[in-house]
Amino acid sequence: MLSYRHAFHAGNHADVLKHAVLLELLSYFNRKDKPWHYIDTHAGGGCYALDSEQAGKTAEYVDGIARLWGRDDLPEPLAAYRAAVAQFNPHGRLLFYPGSPALAMTAARAQDRLRLFELHPADFESLDRTFASETERVQCRKADGFAALKSLLPPPSRRAVVLIDPPYELKEDYRRVLDCLKDALRRFPTGTYAVWYPLLARPEARALPARLAELGADSWLDVRLAVRQPPRDGFGMFGSGMFIVNPPWVLPERLEAMMPWLVKTLGVDEAAGFDLEHHIE
Numbered sequence: 001m002l003s004y005r006h007a008f009h010a011g012n013h014a015d016v017l018k019h020a021v022l023l024e025l026l027s028y029f030n031r032k033d034k035p036w037h038y039i040d041t042h043a044g045g046g047c048y049a050l051d052s053e054q055a056g057k058t059a060e061y062v063d064g065i066a067r068l069w070g071r072d073d074l075p076e077p078l079a080a081y082r083a084a085v086a087q088f089n090p091h092g093r094l095l096f097y098p099g100s101p102a103l104a105m106t107a108a109r110a111q112d113r114l115r116l117f118e119l120h121p122a123d124f125e126s127l128d129r130t131f132a133s134e135t136e137r138v139q140c141r142k143a144d145g146f147a148a149l150k151s152l153l154p155p156p157s158r159r160a161v162v163l164i165d166p167p168y169e170l171k172e173d174y175r176r177v178l179d180c181l182k183d184a185l186r187r188f189p190t191g192t193y194a195v196w197y198p199l200l201a202r203p204e205a206r207a208l209p210a211r212l213a214e215l216g217a218d219s220w221l222d223v224r225l226a227v228r229q230p231p232r233d234g235f236g237m238f239g240s241g242m243f244i245v246n247p248p249w250v251l252p253e254r255l256e257a258m259m260p261w262l263v264k265t266l267g268v269d270e271a272a273g274f275d276l277e278h279h280i281e
Contacts, residue, residue, distance in 0.1 A: 017240055037113050
């Protein structure tokens with residue numbers, strides 16, 4: 001089943017959280033000169049035009065990145081995130097939203113490498129086109145990222161940020177996330193793994209954060225942003241979370257600085273809020 005297209009959701013509140021956290025991870029890795037690998041199991045299309053038919057149909061970015069665009073009071077982590085998005089909008093108007101690989105590329109140095117997987121034919125074509133001039137640093141593969149990840153672990157650099165970000169359209173995605181991370185930790189226990197997940201009423205979604213914690217990683221962090229109360233009919237995403245294995249020790253403090261601001265700015269009703277749990281050794 002390949003119906004999910006991220007273009008419909010580009011720049012929404014979940015992207016704001018996911019991408020702000022992702023850039024924090026890569027910024028920390030850049031504190032050392034040693035190269036790193038960025039591996040994306042579900043890379044999407046690369047970059048999205050916000051005036052396209054797909055993005056315009058839902059216009060989810062209006063309640064996401066657009067709420068940060070003209071502000072001058074952003075906490076430093078969010079200011080860095082907005083500056084990265086601005087690289088794709090050089091004339092100041094918010095017209096394009098970069099996906100996770102494109103944002104990772106803004107942090108990549110000459111010695112760093114990106115390894116990207118995408119299975120949807122149209123999205124893979126767009127992804128491959130986006131990075132056509134970067135074949136030395138970036139490799140795009142039309143493959144199932146869950147299965148293909150094992151071929152890259154451990155990376156030659158022994159330093160990696162792995163983003164596991166499936167659409168969760170299928171119930172089995174929840175199981176595959178757990179199996180994928182469990183196998184990855186066996187192959188490369190010191191890697192940094194970032195798992196994005198939706199806040200939904202369905203039992204699999206509610207159980208996922210606890211099941212991730214039960215995998216037994218020594219250091220982990222779980223941050224969740226709810227922008228509204230759960231829908232009464234039980235359908236629809238009301239927020240999202242990021243579960244990080246082997247997070248930087250500075251990440252909790254950075255998130256404490258930005259999450260209350262995000263709640264205030266992206267919250268839709270009184271149920272908006274955030275949770276932050278961590279155990280970092």
